[in-house]
Amino acid sequence: MTDFESVFDTTPTGVWAAPGRVNLIGEHTDYNDGFVLPIALPHTARVTARRRTDGLLRLYSTLGDDGVVELSVAELAPERVPGWARYPAAVVWALREAGHPVGGADLHVDSDVPSGGGLSSSAALEAAVALAYHDLHELSVSRPQLALITQRAENAFVGVPCGVMDQMASLCCTEGHALHLDTRDLTQHQIPFDPAAQGMRLLVVDTRVKHDLGDGAYADLRAGCERAATLLGLPALRDLRPDGLAAALDRLPDELRPLVRHVVSENERVRLAVKLLPAGRLDALGAVLTAGHASLRDDFGTSCPETDLVVETAVAAGARGARMTGGGFGGSVIVLVDEPDTDRVSAAIAEAFHRAGYAQPHTFPALPAAGARRLR
Numbered sequence: 001m002t003d004f005e006s007v008f009d010t011t012p013t014g015v016w017a018a019p020g021r022v023n024l025i026g027e028h029t030d031y032n033d034g035f036v037l038p039i040a041l042p043h044t045a046r047v048t049a050r051r052r053t054d055g056l057l058r059l060y061s062t063l064g065d066d067g068v069v070e071l072s073v074a075e076l077a078p079e080r081v082p083g084w085a086r087y088p089a090a091v092v093w094a095l096r097e098a099g100h101p102v103g104g105a106d107l108h109v110d111s112d113v114p115s116g117g118g119l120s121s122s123a124a125l126e127a128a129v130a131l132a133y134h135d136l137h138e139l140s141v142s143r144p145q146l147a148l149i150t151q152r153a154e155n156a157f158v159g160v161p162c163g164v165m166d167q168m169a170s171l172c173c174t175e176g177h178a179l180h181l182d183t184r185d186l187t188q189h190q191i192p193f194d195p196a197a198q199g200m201r202l203l204v205v206d207t208r209v210k211h212d213l214g215d216g217a218y219a220d221l222r223a224g225c226e227r228a229a230t231l232l233g234l235p236a237l238r239d240l241r242p243d244g245l246a247a248a249l250d251r252l253p254d255e256l257r258p259l260v261r262h263v264v265s266e267n268e269r270v271r272l273a274v275k276l277l278p279a280g281r282l283d284a285l286g287a288v289l290t291a292g293h294a295s296l297r298d299d300f301g302t303s304c305p306e307t308d309l310v311v312e313t314a315v316a317a318g319a320r321g322a323r324m325t326g327g328g329f330g331g332s333v334i335v336l337v338d339e340p341d342t343d344r345v346s347a348a349i350a351e352a353f354h355r356a357g358y359a360q361p362h363t364f365p366a367l368p369a370a371g372a373r374r375l376r
């Protein structure tokens with residue numbers, strides 16, 4: 001008997017999986033209508049599901065300790081659902097808000113995406129639920145549309161004002177590729193990304209410093225960027241090009257200048273990375289990553305001592321480059337390293353954390369994996 005069967009006392013219709021992500025470059029650009037370059041991780045949220053006809057949404061997570069959470073689909077409303085169950089509930093709510101009259105389901109949730117590690121564990125869960133619901137209720141909605149619906153779920157139901165990168169990454173990434181996404185119109189290009197072919201590795205170092213995008217700092221940054229765009233008379237900061245940056249900064253109050261500097265320079269780093277990847281210039285990508293970290297640390301203010309220590313130590317130990325990835329205030333760092341240097345760089349980071357009195361980070365290789373899919 002499967003776990004689904006023992007929890008719900010019936011057989012499931014199918015199993016859907018959706019991955020977490022790391023972003024190679026393009027951080028805090030998505031809510032500025034800018035560019036991002038994420039890859040999907042092999043780690044996934046998995047939803048085993050069966051449709052119900054009585055309008056009930058029954059949820060069970062192997063990671064929660066609430067047993068089965070039972071909700072009425074018709075009565076779903078933002079902020080009424082506590083804990084992990086609000087993510088799947090949010091997606092069902094958002095599908096209905098988008099005009100898809102979906103009903104109930106039994107959903108069994110499991111995940112090996114580390115939570116709070118800046119690796120998009122919540123977007124992975126939302127994407128898996130959205131795809132399961134899409135198939136169970138025979139909808140005909142494109143992946144980018146599903147991403148927008150799950151982003152709305154997160155913004156309006158969960159209450160985190162995130163951009164669309166994580167949901168697009170989970171739903172649209174493909175194996176062996178980075179997703180070059182224009183977050184204004186969701187134009188996407190799959191860029192081959194295969195560090196092993198060039199004798200390199202991309203490592204993820206989860207500092208285990210838990211970040212929480214709901215705690216207000218992320219919302220403040222987003223609001224600051226939007227205020228700057230308004231003061232400059234632009235639809236979004238994406239519309240400010242590097243050659244107009246100096247003049248624009250002169251027109252802004254001191255506290256907004258570093259935010260704008262980061263967003264404009266970060267969009268340029270994505271442009272550069274997208275040229276380097278197909279040209280096989282991963283050697284040069286390293287410097288772009290490290291420059292991106294410096295910009296998050298010095299201008300945007302989203303790094304923390306632990307992520308800074310990983311970057312400094314990795315680069316000093318010979319890594320090609322490193323940067324914090326995701327929303328920040330903790331979470332994970334990506335490190336691009338020549339294959340033979342992998343153990344030495346990992347050991348240097350472990351040693352530096354030990355010396356600083358920090359808990360040991362969790363380090364693993366990031367292989368660009370597939371986006372959301374039905375498993376059976």
Ligand code: GLA
Nearest residue numbers: 027028162163164165326327
């Ligand atoms: C979080 C958000 C994304 C994006 C990143 C920063 O992961 O969910 O939308 O803004 O932070 O790039």
